[in-house]
Amino acid sequence: MNRHFQSDIHPDADSLNAFVERALPDTERARIVAHMAECGRCREVVFLAQAATEPEAGEAAPVAREVRPARTSGWLGGAVAKWKVAWIPVAALAAVGGVALWIQKPAAPPAVTIARNEAQPAPETSNAAQPLAVKGASESRADKTAPAQAAPRANQQTERKVAQPAIPRAQQGAGIREESAGDPARHRESGAAIAPPPQPKQMAPPNEAPPLSTFAKTHWQPMPQPTEITEASANPVVPPRASGGPAVVSIHGTVAPMDSASRTAFTSQNSRPALSGFKPQALNGMMAMKLARNLRLPSGLNPVSSAAVLDRMLALDSAGALFLSLDAGKTWEVVTPQWRGKAVEVVAQPRAALRAEAQHAGAEGVSAPTAGEAAPGAADSAAERQPGAVPPSTSSAPPPVPASLFKLGNERHETWVSADGKTWREE
Amino acid sequence: MAAEIAPAAQCTIAATLLEELWRTSGAGAYALGRDEFERIVLRIAMARNFGRAEGLAAEATPQQQAEFFASIRVADLVLARACAAGSERAWERFIELYRQPLLRAAIAITGSDTLGRELADGLYAELYGLTEREGERRCPLDSYSGRGSLIGWLRTTLAQRHVDHHRRTHREQPLEDFMEPLQTAGEAVAQPEPSTWPLLAGAVEEAVKKMGAEERFLLASYYLDGRRLHAIAAVLAVHEATVSRKLKRATENIRKQIVRGLERRGLSRRKAEEALGADPRDLTGMDNSPGGSPGFVRLKELLQQSQAGTFKEQADR
Numbered sequence: 063m064n065r066h067f068q069s070d071i072h073p074d075a076d077s078l079n080a081f082v083e084r085a086l087p088d089t090e091r092a093r094i095v096a097h098m099a100e101c102g103r104c105r106e107v108v109f110l111a112q113a114a115t116e117p118e119a120g121e122a123a124p125v126a127r128e129v130r131p132a133r134t135s136g137w138l139g140g141a142v143a144k145w146k147v148a149w150i151p152v153a154a155l156a157a158v159g160g161v162a163l164w165i166q167k168p169a170a171p172p173a174v175t176i177a178r179n180e181a182q183p184a185p186e187t188s189n190a191a192q193p194l195a196v197k198g199a200s201e202s203r204a205d206k207t208a209p210a211q212a213a214p215r216a217n218q219q220t221e222r223k224v225a226q227p228a229i230p231r232a233q234q235g236a237g238i239r240e241e242s243a244g245d246p247a248r249h250r251e252s253g254a255a256i257a258p259p260p261q262p263k264q265m266a267p268p269n270e271a272p273p274l275s276t277f278a279k280t281h282w283q284p285m286p287q288p289t290e291i292t293e294a295s296a297n298p299v300v301p302p303r304a305s306g307g308p309a310v311v312s313i314h315g316t317v318a319p320m321d322s323a324s325r326t327a328f329t330s331q332n333s334r335p336a337l338s339g340f341k342p343q344a345l346n347g348m349m350a351m352k353l354a355r356n357l358r359l360p361s362g363l364n365p366v367s368s369a370a371v372l373d374r375m376l377a378l379d380s381a382g383a384l385f386l387s388l389d390a391g392k393t394w395e396v397v398t399p400q401w402r403g404k405a406v407e408v409v410a411q412p413r414a415a416l417r418a419e420a421q422h423a424g425a426e427g428v429s430a431p432t433a434g435e436a437a438p439g440a441a442d443s444a445a446e447r448q449p450g451a452v453p454p455s456t457s458s459a460p461p462p463v464p465a466s467l468f469k470l471g472n473e474r475h476e477t478w479v480s481a482d483g484k485t486w487r488e489e
Numbered sequence: 490m491a492a493e494i495a496p497a498a499q500c501t502i503a504a505t506l507l508e509e510l511w512r513t514s515g516a517g518a519y520a521l522g523r524d525e526f527e528r529i530v531l532r533i534a535m536a537r538n539f540g541r542a543e544g545l546a547a548e549a550t551p552q553q554q555a556e557f558f559a560s561i562r563v564a565d566l567v568l569a570r571a572c573a574a575g576s577e578r579a580w581e582r583f584i585e586l587y588r589q590p591l592l593r594a595a596i597a598i599t600g601s602d603t604l605g606r607e608l609a610d611g612l613y614a615e616l617y618g619l620t621e622r623e624g625e626r627r628c629p630l631d632s633y634s635g636r637g638s639l640i641g642w643l644r645t646t647l648a649q650r651h652v653d654h655h656r657r658t659h660r661e662q663p664l665e666d667f668m669e670p671l672q673t674a675g676e677a678v679a680q681p682e683p684s685t686w687p688l689l690a691g692a693v694e695e696a697v698k699k700m701g702a703e704e705r706f707l708l709a710s711y712y713l714d715g716r717r718l719h720a721i722a723a724v725l726a727v728h729e730a731t732v733s734r735k736l737k738r739a740t741e742n743i744r745k746q747i748v749r750g751l752e753r754r755g756l757s758r759r760k761a762e763e764a765l766g767a768d769p770r771d772l773t774g775m776d777n778s779p780g781g782s783p784g785f786v787r788l789k790e791l792l793q794q795s796q797a798g799t800f801k802e803q804a805d806r
Contacts, residue, residue, distance in 0.1 A: 075629075079645040080636035084726050085560075092702065099705035103652055105714055110648035112724050114597040115641065 072104055073097060082111050345370040346409050359385050360394050369410035371467045374483045376408045384408065384470065386483045400486040403472035411467055500539075502531060503551040506558065514563045519571035519579040529570045530563065533634055566635035569642075572616070573628040587640060594644045598651050608651055612643070685756065685764040692750030696743050704739040711736055 073081070073094055080086045081094045098105045346369045359365055363379035370376070375387045377394070382404035385394040399405070466479030470486060478486040502510075507527055511517070516526045539549035540557040549557070568586075571579030591612070596605030618628040633642050697705065703725075710716040710724075718729045718736075725732065744765065751761035 074632055075642055075645040075649055076632055076634050076636060078649075079638075079641040082645065082724065083637040083641050085636045095706050096702035099702045099709055102709070102714065103656065105706075105710060106652045107645060107648045108724055109710075109714070109716060109720055110598050110651065111641070111645040112720065114594040114644045114648065 072101065078104065078108055078111065082108055082115065359383075360396065361385075367407045367409070369408050369468055371410040374467070376410075376468055376483050378405055378408050378470075382406065397484055397486075401470060401472055401478045401488070402476065403474055405470050405472050407471040409469050409471075411469065500531065500535060500547045500549070502527065502534070502554055506551055506555050510558055510563050514567040516567045516571070519567065519576045519582070521567065521571050521574075521576065521579075525574075526567065529567065530558070533561065533566065534558070536634070561635035562638060563635060565639035566633065569630040569633040569635075569639055573618070573630040575618075587643060590640055591643050591647070594640075595647050595651075598644075598648050608647055608654075612647055612650060685751075685760070688751055688754045688756060689747070689764050692747045692754065695750050696746035699746060700739065700743065704735070704742070707732065707736050708739055708743070 077086070077090070077094060081091060084091075086094065094104075098108060347367070359377055359379045361379045361381060361383050363381055363383075365377040366380050367378040368376060373388055373390075375391055376397075377385050377387070377391075379385070384397040384399070384405055386397050387394045466481055466489075468480045468483050469489070470478045470480070472478075477489040479489045480486045507523075507530075510530060511523060511526055514526075516523075521529075534554070534557060535546055537557070538544070538546040539554055540560065541549055541553065568579055568583060572583050592605065592609045595609035595612070596602055599605045599608055615629050618626040629646060633639060700708075707721065710721050711718075718732050722729045722732045747765060748758065748761045751764055752758060756764065
């Protein structure tokens, strides 16, 4: 290190400035660094020049900026440069979130797909023929008005849909979901008999998952109800579902109401519902509740656990009361407690568990679930046919049906299972 | 290390390239003739061999010439040379562009409005060529070669003037002004035994010589000059974390080297560790000046006598 200033051995201002501005080639830069390692004077000059650069950075060298872009400067540039390290964890979080969303995203289409074959209730449906979940006078009024308005559009839609080539079911479901969510008329026409007229305030934003009721009523898959319920409460006509494929859409606006006898016959014929294309997707917790249009339960309490499979959504409130919704949370009905203690959790069986259970049941020769265990959505392909069409032959052995779609646990970790959310048996 | 500007040799610049440089640099606005412009850029190019190896300047292709001129700031260079030549238009442009930035930079460097204005005025006087040497009017702008920006060159020149002025004048200040805090700090640092000083000095010198230039620069900037990590990072164009990591590694390395050197000189490891002391500033023994005190390891004190390590602290007093 040099004791005294010797101007002839120090880099000139041009070289030091080029060093500060990173305009030197590597060899010369290394020479400057080596000199500064031993020269306090040049270190001082460089640090002072660098320190004076920072406040000037925003407006330095207007001529120079025309030739070569300067370093990132300005308050925004400085802030970005200062916090650019923070982008690393932010990017990591965003990536993780994106992956999580990507993983969760396939959960929605199956619900859309499965709910595809929903029956078109007859315009003349009586009050007795209303679905279990439908309550209130407004719904009744809607029953009488909406179908008539929707019929022409529904027929047009039918023709359009039938003309489409066969496409993968998931894709089709996704496309339909978009259409359903964005078209109130379709919403009204498809859910004519059981849904009130769509209210703009209640329409889901485009970026949200459409209400389950929208696609459930547009593309319903029949869910064999327990026989006594079917008979007594006269659920809306539930045409059998298709085994899959776009032709299912042809039921739009073309399904005539069944009378009681036909319904009984249909129920008996379809007591062994086929599971071809049966791919229920379980949704639990918040994912399930997000499908609901209205998160408020009739009890007024907060939901503590929820689950959804197919078109059925179950929610437990904080008091342990269980509620069932068939229209994506728009209306709820109380499920009579058939379990001991306080229910604390309700979950939907994962798809893999359902499949395993179905296979297990098939291996044991279980072919016809009981009324209470009949899996929703299990119906045959007659749904896509015109009214009066002959149901498909049952000679080919249908896949077995899972006995339980939902599980309910109480405080003592005892478990009950249900295939429809209403009838429960202890596991 | 001043860039020597050699007279133009047999090399010429392609006509189309010269025309483009003339047009983009705005040389015409300063009433600079084309011949003068060509002479300026050619001298700069020859001084740096068009960015090529020594002796290959004459063989530079038009493409290489264009790449070289793209790497320098021709517009700034032309303005500086036009100012040095006394062009009124160039000076008007210079003042328009750089008067306020220069004043702000001077104030930032001195930390004082008054001193900053004084410093800027002094530089203006130099730039106008009021100083003469050997009967010739000298303008510092002649030394600008266009490698960095002109405002950067002005800032660096201001910093040089300020440092040089301080180094010329600080010797006039009473010595106790410098020594008082150091003595206080020195009392807190454990002193190694006098018998180990020669050994320690030799080990330190050996360890420092083995270090790379950048490591020595880091240690000197951080421990001797008291610079902060972000300032060092800005000079080296790396992140603060990188500087911190390199600094830690350099400190550990020099510690190991010194301990090994002391062990080679016959000290036990425990004695060697004791000789190092606790303050890492005591380890950066780079005082190789003839008047330095060999074996005396309170190097900060030594370096303050010979270096501008605490220049800013002294300037603030």
